[in-house]
Amino acid sequence: MEFVEVREGLAKILVPKAERIYDAPVFYNPIMALNRDISVLAVEVLKPRTVLDALSATGIRGIRYALETPAEEVWLNDISEDAFNLILENLRLNLGVDGERIGERRFSFEGEKKVIANLDDANRLMAEKFRHFDFLDLDPFGSPVEFLDTALRSVRRKGVLAVTATDTGVLCGAYRHACRRKYLAEPIRGELCHEAGLRILIGTVVRYAAKYDLGVEVLLAYYRDHYFRAFLRLKSGARKADGSIERLGYLWQDENGRFGYENSFLPKRQGAYGPLWLGPLKSQEFVDEVLKLAEEHPPAHKKTLPFLETLVEELDVPFHYDTHALARRNNLQVGKLAEIIETLRGKGYSATRTHFSPVAIKTDAPFDEVLEALRALH
Numbered sequence: 020m021e022f023v024e025v026r027e028g029l030a031k032i033l034v035p036k037a038e039r040i041y042d043a044p045v046f047y048n049p050i051m052a053l054n055r056d057i058s059v060l061a062v063e064v065l066k067p068r069t070v071l072d073a074l075s076a077t078g079i080r081g082i083r084y085a086l087e088t089p090a091e092e093v094w095l096n097d098i099s100e101d102a103f104n105l106i107l108e109n110l111r112l113n114l115g116v117d118g119e120r121i122g123e124r125r126f127s128f129e130g131e132k133k134v135i136a137n138l139d140d141a142n143r144l145m146a147e148k149f150r151h152f153d154f155l156d157l158d159p160f161g162s163p164v165e166f167l168d169t170a171l172r173s174v175r176r177k178g179v180l181a182v183t184a185t186d187t188g189v190l191c192g193a194y195r196h197a198c199r200r201k202y203l204a205e206p207i208r209g210e211l212c213h214e215a216g217l218r219i220l221i222g223t224v225v226r227y228a229a230k231y232d233l234g235v236e237v238l239l240a241y242y243r244d245h246y247f248r249a250f251l252r253l254k255s256g257a258r259k260a261d262g263s264i265e266r267l268g269y270l271w272q273d274e275n276g277r278f279g280y281e282n283s284f285l286p287k288r289q290g291a292y293g294p295l296w297l298g299p300l301k302s303q304e305f306v307d308e309v310l311k312l313a314e315e316h317p318p319a320h321k322k323t324l325p326f327l328e329t330l331v332e333e334l335d336v337p338f339h340y341d342t343h344a345l346a347r348r349n350n351l352q353v354g355k356l357a358e359i360i361e362t363l364r365g366k367g368y369s370a371t372r373t374h375f376s377p378v379a380i381k382t383d384a385p386f387d388e389v390l391e392a393l394r395a396l397h
Contacts, residue, residue, distance in 0.1 A: 234259025
């Protein structure tokens with residue numbers, strides 16, 4: 020393999036040279052630097068002692084956790100031998116020490132902190148390390164569902180599970196049967212698909228966690244660059260699990276763009292989408308702290324800071340109005356987003372931009388008021 024050296028945050032890593040990132044024998048995606056930035060900031064805020072990067076590839080995420088956060092013990096794991104050898108090389112490059120072999124498939128790097136590289140199936144490692152990790156990061160290629168059971172048993176009962184899903188076509192309704200199979204949920208197509216997809220993902224984790232008497236608090240969940248990401252704090256106890264299950268429900272949408280949703284174990288109307296999470300997509304205190312840290316230490320990706328600013332300011336209510344889709348559905352002209360927001364605020368409603376779409380708003384105004392605000396601009 021031919022390698023090039025890449026710098027990201029405080030890490031410098033070797034990545035395989037390839038025409039396209041998907042052709043490389045070990046996967047590295049520079050676009051996901053924003054995802055890794057937010058993850059590093061989250062770990063800085065949460066201060067976990069033990070961290071697992073379950074699907075490490077080049078090791079970039081785990082190495083950044085080791086270099087940029089207060090975590091005392093960081094595990095990097097991959098099932099591929101090529102990836103494992105590259106992880107070892109990248110750890111030597113960044114930590115400046117040689118690893119000590121522990122058994123056939125594991126090396127320990129002891130310096131200021133303990134960093135362990137492991138060659139194994141992620142499910143087998145997580146099953147072995149029962150309730151060991153304060154922060155567990157699942158960043159698979161595609162869906163995370165095949166790892167959820169063991170991840171929820173490997174993370175401590177009050178720990179944090181960070182989960183990525185890149186199968187957006189499935190969660191956004193392009194492959195309905197795959198969504199039913201993997202997530203046991205009915206997805207929606209159209210302008211609400213990204214938010215609904217994110218909420219289906221969270222709802223799935225909530226249902227998996229409930230089996231183990233674990234509730235879920237969403238610290239931050241977002242959609243970006245064709246992936247979904249959620250940081251979920253686990254809450255121990257049957258009552259907490261029941262409370263999380265009660266925040267699941269269903270979504271409906273009419274032809275004119277009006278949507279409705281309700282917290283319910285089963286849908287009351289035909290044509291419902293879900294089940295999905297209807298609770299908050301962020302803890303305001305948590306995102307405020309993440310943004311503050313990002314302002315103090317410039318992240319690796321230039322878009323991380325403006326993206327975090329949008330997340331911090333965004334109104335946290337279920338679902339949004341895409342002004343272009345609304346105008347199209349109701350034969351109206353599209354007005355300026357800022358003016359629509361101002362009109363709604365002038366009537367006493369809350370309204371903000373949303374990260375789900377550059378032409379959408381989040382508001383607590385009823386549908387007819389949103390439509391009226393669109394009409395008023397002509």
